Amino acid sequence: MGSSLRIGDVLRYTSAKDPAQQQIDGHANFHFVTHSPLRKRASLEAGINPMAQVEVAGQPRRPAVLIRSSPWKAGTEQTPWHDVFDLDNGHIRYFGDHKAGLDGPPGSTKGNAALLDAFSGHQAPTDEERGGGVPLLLFRAVQRNGRVKGYVEFCGLGLIERAERLVQWAGHERTTFTNYVFDIALVDLTHENDQLDWAWITARRDPSVPDEEALALAPAAWREWVEHGHAALPRVRRRVARARVSKVQEQRCAAGSQEEKDLRTIYKWFEGRKHDFESLASAVAARRLRGNGHNYVEGWLTRRSGDGGADFVGRLDLGTGLAGASLVVLGQAKCINPGSTVSAEQIARVVARLQRGWIGVYVTTGAYSEAAQLEMVEDQYPVVLIGGSELARDLRGIARDDHGGDLEACIEHILNLRSVTVTNRRPEEILLQ
The missing domain is CATH 3.40.1350.10 (Trna Endonuclease; Chain: A, domain 1)
Structure with a gap:
């Protein structure tokens, strides 16, 4: 069984994707922590990684969308944009996966389509609809042991506040393309000691578990958002009280x-x-x-x-x-x-x-x-x-x-x-x- 993701912890992400080992190279094994028995392994292979939907009471439910930002790629031809991660103030600005040269509208790519669908649920007007809302799990690649690949930091649980279409430069190609950018609010996990229990995601992956039962395993702030909607965001947004003095x-x-x-x-x-x-x-x-x-x-x-x-x-x-x-x-x-x-x-x-x-x-x-x-x-x-x-x-x-x-x-x-x-x-x- 998996365990918990703690904000700020760095996990080892290997190509072997073996969930058996609890730690690899002195870091928690991503695939151990995110293991759900009898379910497909969680993945961070792409920037936006939507888990497969399950059918619950005749309705589709996506268990989660895992998002990975790779700062070391920012500004390259493959990734000309720069994501913004402001963990202390509970805000992430994340650019979608449409790129220069792709055919079709910017919302047609796999990642953008999944996030736009999640955004629709996050803006739902009733608590019943929000109860099935898709959790976004945010990660960013970090450098460890002289390597820029193979290590990810867990940055928190999020929901989309705003989705915007914009025109971007395509790196060194000196051309433009249209993409989506998503403003994501990080949800406060203070009640859970800054940890996310993977049992919640596992329950959401089980088609026999109704939304209400899965929601009981969600963090307290997420449940408050489900009950009160957008008006609750100022109360449930992650804030870090810290001495704001930098050397x-x-x-x-x-x-x-x-x-x-x-x-x-x-x-x-x-x-x-x-x-x-x-x-x-x-x-x-x-x-x-x-x-x-x-x-x-x-x-x-x-x-x-x-x-x-x-x-x-x-x-x-x-x-x-x-x-x-x-x-x-x-x-x-x-x-x-x-x-x-x-x-x-x-x-x-x-x-x-x-x-x-x-x-x-x-x-x-x-x-x-x-x-x-x-x-x-x-x-x-x-x-x-x-x-x-x-x-x-x-x-x-x-x-x-x-x-x-x-x-x-x-x-x-x-x-x-x-x-x-x-x-x-x-x-x-x-x-x-």
């Missing part, structure tokens, strides 16, 4: 990595023309603040003198109509040597400008000192920090999505072709447009 070295790009090369390119581009860096910072802040589905409006850049601690202004819209609110966003851009750090005093300059209902964004090519981060956390300053490695990663994403992966063409476009004006307007005027 400076942890913020640096890995030596020799593409991110390090990109960051050096960015810094050299703006060396001697650092005011122009504000346009780049505004574009990256916009991408980051829109990343979780929020509506962000870019406003303007401030004049070089008398900016009062703000380099750009934007607006973050939350909700709509009477259930909505808009926040003024004050941005600070600091192009410094990637080996340098931003101090608490420098961040305090932005904080001093914030009024009620405003938030700050600080974008730099460097890193943030631990003292600066600690002050932010202890005083609960509403400031988003984007350091050099994140800046390089986000800008590379913009280049990949809109400029065929050409980083310098992306920078030129941001500086010369975007319609962000320079003005000395008061920040609160952004609420009127």
Whole structure:
């Protein structure tokens, strides 16, 4: 019999697919943990791996869909997109399996079709329909013992919040294709000590087990979602309470990595023309603040003198109509040597400008000192920090999505072709447009 999957645990995934051994090479054996007697072995051979449906009371039930992301493939011709795994905030953005050169609509591929079907169940209006909803089990490939294959980290249990069609660049082919991207909410497993009991999936694979009986084995948060639907997501989403202080070295790009090369390119581009860096910072802040589905409006850049601690202004819209609110966003851009750090005093300059209902964004090519981060956390300053490695990663994403992966063409476009004006307007005027 299988056992439990624990979030953050790394499992050994071998081509032999033998469920007999509990551990292989010092790691839990994926096929031991996910073993269901008399059922076909669970698989992570593809990115999206839907288990075979069973018929329960005359209706089809898919036991689960196992999803694997391979970060080491990101940006290649085979996988030109970059999935986003934000485990601490319970959010995963996962790109579907349609690729350049495939015939048929993007929803016709095996993986996309399975996820779209799961999405329909996750949006079902009644608890009876949601009771048969498909669990998504999220994994990502990790490097161990110098290998990028054969090891996977369990990242949690998810359900789809949003499915969106988008146009993507096809790697080095310099052409485009249409695909789906899925925003997945990770379900809180605190009640289960961050573990998923495989017995639930085994029960869902048994056609003799009704939905209600299988649901009794599901995690508590999943059962709450089944009972209350979409309205329960804020309560059942995974959140990790942690000290949000990263060591400076942890913020640096890995030596020799593409991110390090990109960051050096960015810094050299703006060396001697650092005011122009504000346009780049505004574009990256916009991408980051829109990343979780929020509506962000870019406003303007401030004049070089008398900016009062703000380099750009934007607006973050939350909700709509009477259930909505808009926040003024004050941005600070600091192009410094990637080996340098931003101090608490420098961040305090932005904080001093914030009024009620405003938030700050600080974008730099460097890193943030631990003292600066600690002050932010202890005083609960509403400031988003984007350091050099994140800046390089986000800008590379913009280049990949809109400029065929050409980083310098992306920078030129941001500086010369975007319609962000320079003005000395008061920040609160952004609420009127």
